[in-house]
Amino acid sequence: MQKITWDIQYLSPPPAIKYCKKCGKKTEYLCSGLFRINAQRKYLDIWLIYKCLDCDSTWNMTIYSRINPKNVAPKILDGFYSNNGELAKRYAMDIELIRRNGAEIGLPKYKILGANINFGTPIELHIKSSYPSRLKVSSLLREKMNLSQNTFKQMINSGSIRSVSGLNLKKCRLQADAILIIDKWPIEG
Ligand SMILES: [Zn+2]
Incomplete structure (x- = not known):
């Protein structure tokens, strides 16, 4: 992985x-x-x-x-x-x-530093934050992976994106470091 x-x-x-x-x-x-x-x-x-x-x-x-x-x-x-x-x-x-x-x-201004996800291989994604913030993990994922709301929902529902520690990825905010597993996924279009 x-x-x-x-x-x-x-x-x-x-x-x-x-x-x-x-x-x-x-x-x-x-x-x-x-x-x-x-x-x-x-x-x-x-x-x-x-x-x-x-x-x-x-x-x-x-x-x-x-x-x-x-x-x-x-x-x-x-x-x-x-x-x-x-x-x-x-x-x-x-x-x-x-x-x-x-x-x-309110929400802080931020940048996501790190490689883009290539959907061809399963990935263990670590999201690191030096402070707990109000940023939603779902917003970070969707923004960086360029996913529509719909595709993101499908991936969550099918378990293709999941949290190792059981975070609710539809709702949770970035409290500390998050570790996610992202499976292969057919790219839209
Ligand atoms: Zn004022």
């Missing part, structure tokens, strides 16, 4: 979707990459700043609320003060954190 690996490369963190007062509707907020830190006596409040895509209104996503700075690793604390890009990305990719802050999660 041929083994193929796809790496999902995220070009942007997911937008946070929430109500914007100025726009008067739910909009996408994008991570600015900047932290805001507020010191009150011994404690710190730390936020990651988001901006409404439509009107630039800001929304501060809470990372820490009234935390004693002694309880934060010095390197991380420096990262907050210097707006370290990797640190901002780590929080911006944290779906649970965004959710706990009362926002919904």
